Amino acid sequence: MSDLLERLRGRGWRMTAQRRVVAEVLDGDHVHLTADEVHARAVDKLPEISRATVYNTLGEMVSLGEVLEVSTDRRAKRYDPNAHRPHHHLICGRCGAIRDVHPAGNPLADLPAEERYGFTVSGVEVTYRGLCPSCAAAA
Amino acid sequence: MSDLLERLRGRGWRMTAQRRVVAEVLDGDHVHLTADEVHARAVDKLPEISRATVYNTLGEMVSLGEVLEVSTDRRAKRYDPNAHRPHHHLICGRCGAIRDVHPAGNPLADLPAEERYGFTVSGVEVTYRGLCPSCAAAA
DNA sequence: ATCCTACAATGGACAATGTCTAAGTCAAGC
DNA sequence: GCTTGACTTAGACATTGTCCATTGTAGGAT
Structure with missing residues (x-):
């Protein structure tokens, strides 16, 4: 269930x-x-x-x-619905297809204090853009 | 001009x-x-x-x-309008304020081939979320 | 300087997405 | 099985964006 x-x-x-x-x-x-x-x-x-x-x-x-x-x-x-496993997204700019991806690295750690402007940073989203295989073939 | x-x-x-x-x-x-x-x-x-x-x-x-x-x-x-200098964004979840930021690291390189599912990956957006100083103070 | 014409602007209808409200309905505790 | 307050409903409304037919105009040609 x-x-x-x-x-x-x-x-x-x-x-x-x-x-x-x-x-x-x-x-x-x-x-x-x-x-x-x-x-x-x-x-x-x-x-x-x-x-x-x-x-x-x-x-x-x-x-x-x-x-x-x-x-x-x-x-x-x-x-x-996949809220409990951290992940990012890869999106086809033509048909809108979305895949969950798990890149290496830690983008939160990549933002130095002097680039935070006093913000309390609580999260980060990474969105890769491109073309899926079928759309790339059709192009 | x-x-x-x-x-x-x-x-x-x-x-x-x-x-x-x-x-x-x-x-x-x-x-x-x-x-x-x-x-x-x-x-x-x-x-x-x-x-x-x-x-x-x-x-x-x-x-x-x-x-x-x-x-x-x-x-x-x-x-x-800042299209000619690559950058990412830091956004206040309460008031919507946006700052341009320049994190270290290269997220594109962090996505291994086996996580690309045959996509032609052409770009990546990184969006940090948090609270700006004034909204954090008001919370 | 004036004229032509293709490209641009207009404004208003339309579409897509999301929010709100007032009134009716129902899950869950007693 | 009642009661109650949370939940659902239908549809109006709001926001954001797009389309189209008509009117206007920038910039080259004369």
Whole structure:
């Protein structure tokens, strides 16, 4: 069953059919869905679920740290259920495909104090851009 | 005068009052503006300039590689005239302030071939997240 | 200096994404 | 099985960005 669902239950979440469906969609093999894609898949399982609920639920999962938001392009935010294994992203600039990657090195350590301008730095995102094999072949 | 304007002229751009104004706004000391902020400042100098023109002009500057698009959050894209010096960004998660930073290290070299999945990797963006001094003090 | 024409600007409709609200519904504890 | 407050709903609204038909104009040609 859904690890995500287990963790959410353990945090005192009221368990509703809608939330269960959203969690199940995210836990499927299709990762990095947009909010509307999540909604479309959720509707397949629970036709009366509303768009607002999907947005709310995704937002709550993000707040709880169970799901990551990925803003890769000018289009919609995407949701990444792989929140518990740190990773970065590799994105195809043509078709928008996303892969999780695990580069070497520690970018946080690469930012010296004099380049922090007094900020409290809490995280870093690394986004590689390029073309996936199929798009590169089509180009 | 405007370096940006000079470069654009040199590329055979037809020089119009609107484009001049947009270039001047970007070349000012206020960097990382959103498209609508650029429009607001442009209207101060040229009241009849339209929103579509600002969007078009910014898009053209990005295509020519003279300006960078920065998609930092769920809000609007921001435009960075500092396209000719490679750099990354440090962003306050509360107020949205952005600083240019120059970390050590080479993230592109940190992505081994077996983590590239056949992609042609052409670039990398590094985004540090945290709180700026004023927001940290207010927290 | 004036004219032509292709390129640019305009403004308003439209699209995509996300947020909010008021009212109804339901999970979970008693 | 009640009660209660959190959850869901539908749709209006907000923001950001794009498109298109029309009008205007920069810059070369005459």
